[in-house]
Amino acid sequence: MKTVVFDFDGTLADTFDIAVDVYNKVAPFFRVKAISNRDRQLVKELSLEEFALSYGVSEYKFLPLVLVLRYLIRKEKKRRKIKIHDGLLPVIKKLSISGFKCGILTTNSRKFVNSVLKENGLSGEIFFVETNAFLKKKYKTLFKLKENYGDIVYVCDEGRDIVAAKKAGVVSIAVTWGFNSFSNLSRFSPDFIVSSPAELLNVLTDL
Missing domain, CATH: 1.10.150 (DNA polymerase; domain 1)
Known part of the structure; x- marks a missing residue:
């Protein structure tokens, strides 16, 4: 899985x-x-x-x-209270129930991310939180995660994330509700672009 x-x-x-x-x-x-x-x-x-x-x-x-x-x-x-995007909570819960391991790659502190997950009722569904130091090459961290977990998929929202996934040899799914638009993300040729959490779930379960 x-x-x-x-x-x-x-x-x-x-x-x-x-x-x-x-x-x-x-x-x-x-x-x-x-x-x-x-x-x-x-x-x-x-x-x-x-x-x-x-x-x-x-x-x-x-x-x-x-x-x-x-x-x-x-x-x-x-x-401020940080909210998880609408529709993502049930998607992550369904993925977890289906046997997917769900993790997070972030430049935020692990303590902060865990507090946000707890506030939003997602603590039990996230298998790991990997912190990526500022200015450290993200593709290197993705490559390490690939070595540790095998077949991984990176869900992201910026062109630079897509570039990192390509360098690490990782499948990328770009989402349009984050920091970059559909047309902007398209320029970087991710493996998939999705515009809703439901579409994200469909792509992941079909891979």
């Missing part, structure tokens, strides 16, 4: 608005363009490089901005 590895932010957890809100708070300090309410969905069409170019995030600003964002987003996540 396959092991399903879920990305956390955007894929499992609905954290897009938190990320945008925090970015907008620090945008004046870094002298970069803020994301207007009108453009919240439009930024999902952009790759990381395209976003940096469009919003004035120069190369020398990029790393300091990312580090500040990560710190502040972490604090904001602890303040």
Whole structure:
């Protein structure tokens, strides 16, 4: 039976608005363009490089901005209640009952992720939480998980995740309810793209 590895932010957890809100708070300090309410969905069409170019995030600003964002987003996540995307709880429960091993690959702390899972009633269905250190190559972690668990599938929401899956030789299923849109994800040619949790369940059970 396959092991399903879920990305956390955007894929499992609905954290897009938190990320945008925090970015907008620090945008004046870094002298970069803020994301207007009108453009919240439009930024999902952009790759990381395209976003940096469009919003004035120069190369020398990029790393300091990312580090500040990560710190502040972490604090904001602890303040707000993080919800699992609608429809995913029953899907994960069905996968677990069917014999799939479900795990999470994330840059968040294991303690934080476990607290979110507990709040959302998913503690018993998640077999492992693998933390991936910031700036560590994600494909290396995916490759390690492949060695440990054999046949794995990576469920993710960004183009860079798809690239990592390809480098690790892992099947990727991209979801459209996270940080990247359908058209943006398509550019990276994932093995599958799904637009609903029900569709995700169908793809996984047919693999």
